[in-house]
Amino acid sequence: MASDESELNIKEEYQLWRKNCKYMYEYVSETALTWPSLTVQWLPTCTVDEVVNAKLLLGTHTSGNDQEYLKLAATKLPIAEETAAQTEDVPKTKVSSIIKIAKKYEVDSEINRARYMPQDADVVAALLNSGKVDLFNLSSGSKYSTFDTGMESSYCLSWNPQQQGHLLSSGAENKLSIRDINKESAVLGETSSHGDIVNDVSWHAFDANVFASATEDDKMMLFDARTPTQAVSSYHSVGSSGLNTLAFSPFSHNLVALGGSNSNINLVDLRTNKLLHTMMGHGDAITCMDFSPHLDGVLASGSQDRRVFIWDLSRIGEEQAQEDAEDGSPEIFMMHAGHTGAINDLSWCPFADWTLATVADDNIVHLWQVSKSLTEGELKVGEDVVLE
Template sequence: MSDTEGADNANGELSIKEEYELWRKNCRYMYEFVSETALKWPSLTVQWLPDYTTEGDSGAYNCKLLLGTNTSGQETDYLKLALTTIPSGGVAGGANVNTRIKVIRKYENPLEINRARYMPQDPNSVATINGDGQVDIYDLNEEAGPLKTAFKFHTENGYGLSWNPHQKGYLLSASDDKTVVLTDIDSQKKVFQNSFHLDIVNDVQWHTQHTFGTASDDKYVCLFDIRVSSENPVSKLLNEDSKGVNTLLFSPFAKNLMALGNANSNISLVDLRHLDRHVHTMMGHSDLITCLEFLLHKDGVLALGSQDRRVMIWDLFKIGEEQQQEDAEDGCPELFMMHAGHTGPVMDLSWCPFNEWTLASVAEDNIVHLWQVGQTLLNSDTSVVVSNDVLE
């Protein structure tokens, strides 16, 4: 038994193994399907690709995902293209569908892949950023072989990566070297390099065709407009209690809503018109936030991953709802669901773009989870969080 598990048992808490076994026993209450695939090395990144085919008899989706490797220098690292089949709404409970992931192509990289994201205008063009801050562009049409393009504008490890959804080939990257770089992939040139932040830039995200946001360990969240200045933000927020801002994202439905994942484990909701104050702070995780993503099919639904091994789904429209005392003990009203199947810190997650309420998540435990929120939860009049004290 590990020291951590021993301490947990001494405090009357479940060990990681016991929590996992309890979660597996109760999956039927929360999911339409759950798939677990073990990898040789952990992936720090995951993203569904938008193209898919359907199987005639079952209606199931044949689809692909992007994964990476983090071998800690022990083996060659790769961007990986994986194939899987997931049930559609017409396949109850995922019957007769093998959801196990199969890696069909590997693309070599000098270091661990921290993030991999496809270009919206051309999903076969995939950008990665690695442990040295190098940005590489791959062509998924190629079976294997050399990179399409490599850019070495950063000098340290990087995680932030964002394609402009309106201007083809414009790619933002962010790094531990405190900089943000905009690269024009088509011309293979650096458009600018921003050095505003005083500490690690953890994330960067496009907001509109000309504006983007940055999140940093210096506790600042900044908004830039490249039509005005590439160096100075048009507005900024000092998130003093955050202990550093790890990730940010703009709502696809509400143009002035921004969500921030903080190192203090809290989630901040911010109105872009009033950056001097938070709209709301959500608390539920017990460790720093690593990733977040808004659901594309329904307004106000946000999934977050954390180093506490949890993925939590939040319904922002339930903020402020009254609760019974017994419900309040399981969490705030906006906490819709907790996915507790990972046994290591969650590193990335991705909502499926073509199958509603379906997520992929990856963690340091080397496991990829594919899962769909159960209809029992979706059709419930109230949010349901299955906590340890009510499980079998």
Template sequence: MAEDLQQRLEQCQKENDEMKKTIATLEKNVRYSFLIYSDLLPTANIDQGEAHITMTEDFDQINLKSDYSQDYTVHHPILNTLTSDEQNPLLTASVQIPKEGTGNDSTEYGSERREFGDFGLYNAKVNIELKINHDGEVNRASYMPQNSSFIATNSPSAVVLIYNYTKLATQNIDCRPELRLCGHTKEGYALSWNPNINRHILSASNDQTICLWNTEKLAIEEKFDFAWHLFHKTLFGSVGDDRKLTIWNIRSSHYTKSSHVADAHSAEVNCLSFNLFSEYIRATGSADKTVALWDLRNLMLKLHIFESHKNEIFQVQSSHHNETILASSGTGRRLRVWDLSKIGEEQTNDNAEDGPSELLFIHDWHRGKISDFSRNPTEPWITSSVPEDNIVQGWQMAENIYTEDGNEANSVDLE
């Protein structure tokens, strides 16, 4: 019994040392962060809940004039949780994010620490502005890019709900969506608004169908995740349990026939993302623990395979501000940021042990599986991520990590 106790103490000490190492690295490599704690997310059973977050393009420029003058912007993320309640809240919030040039300078060398960077934990003020009651769990929420007042949600009832939150009161009321889209026979977990055509949205369901909706005309045109092409308004891609990447054209009169199909991965394909700067490039994430890079002009071969994840991948997102930046996460607690421009660069043996040359950064501050993350569409390098414990983190990596003149040591201290 004494030996068992000693082993447990040694294990606790080991975990404590690893946590201290992680925090020390984050203090150096994260410019600032904010947390949205679970007490801001009202749930009946937080252990059974799972949170999601979406950063919108809706933000306000603020300039505070006081003894401690601080420039910042106010952003409005959408939050939701999965709980066992009959009604679950869909939340709209506001959070203060400091503008570029404020806070600590991560490029300065600290003589006492003998390393670059300093911890920039920003005391961000987070307010829940509106609680929108929802029938059952919120499987997924997505705002319309042309008007972020419109929010679409998936629910267990197989009905897609469309809200206009500007028409809702601030107090709790019954579930009152502006539209109820009835076309699926089972619940779904995927939504995607067309960024080029106003009010067009895709929804996918466990009934193995994709529905295309025109919410102005409510006309239905006939896997697991999908996304609209960002340059060609009639194209979208889908991925699913069939392990394929499929490209569809809504101009085709044959809705059951795709325009391109690729055998994408060796296991289920869970997510995809189109590059915002190139009409040909897209990425997919899979249960085979890899992220694949594709060129639409030749889907016979992958451009590149990103390997570092130890678990199944469920989220992949391209950057809104940099053509070569990609982020991914999955059933593990780490979010990885990749730089395509560094593919094939020579590495030292020490750096190679931390991962491939294109692995730019690992965010390792979550204590559980990452449920979702969202890249800020208006502020470069700002990301919000949420794990199973419902503690939302907003963070920005230190500037010297992604700049050309950054300290080489940071390519080693990723975790």
């Protein structure tokens, strides 16, 4: 009976979300996949004619019931008003942002993460559930290399934004490897200094030698790639029930966000390894997280509670009226509540402000852009985030 009631509540929440879409989004599209995807990422380039032609990376998660694929998806987005104003000869066209699969690449097991290399978006690494990493070249349409991390069911994959070809991935449970995909002796360094399973890794946004890991024993560990055998520092996120994901700010050298199984997000100052602030609002474990590449202090997070939150860090500490406080903390800017399953991954669009792609266990891909009525209201986004 409880399960039936839960399903009914989810359906009612979804219908309420559909009713309010016109107030929250410039556009939102839903595409049903045959199988859920555990990964999503916009490719960084697009073409513009009457519409914006964009592409995304997706995977499949069939649990062995069908052939697994890395998928290259195509979609059409409406031209932004400011772009249309600069191209008066291009008529503004109404478009459907439903995605279509343009290309499929066979893989041996489900894809946990797929990410393009920042310096060459034709090069894509796909981390398989088997522990293997397949490397694809999208321009030639083929897989050209593979290596084994030695660890199954890992989600740890990160390209170095400063050093071309340097890929960080997980090895045996508490082990990480740095590889140069352009060299025959690929392993540049390894570390086994973790005390528990590594759930996520990321290179620093500015420093080519710095990377961090998030672990099941509530630790964020910071490493120098030149001497990776031991962490240079660590932060213990007490009470997180396991750190699932981390994100470095692309604007502040010293800001990192940590997402825990306890549903909270901790903001940490790397200079002191001290907690700056804890953001609360999700109702279940944080599964994915990323800062906006366009606006300082804007963070998106996904959770097993089926929600994606957008946070505005410049609002932290603001006073609230009683009726506003009942809706959540002041830094919660928006809640995307259109998915009916746990959020698996999210991606900010690199060429369109306030635009995201999200995938969930409900087999649905959402492409959505936040309404200008929200972003151009009283929003303080863009103000510097001060670390005190």
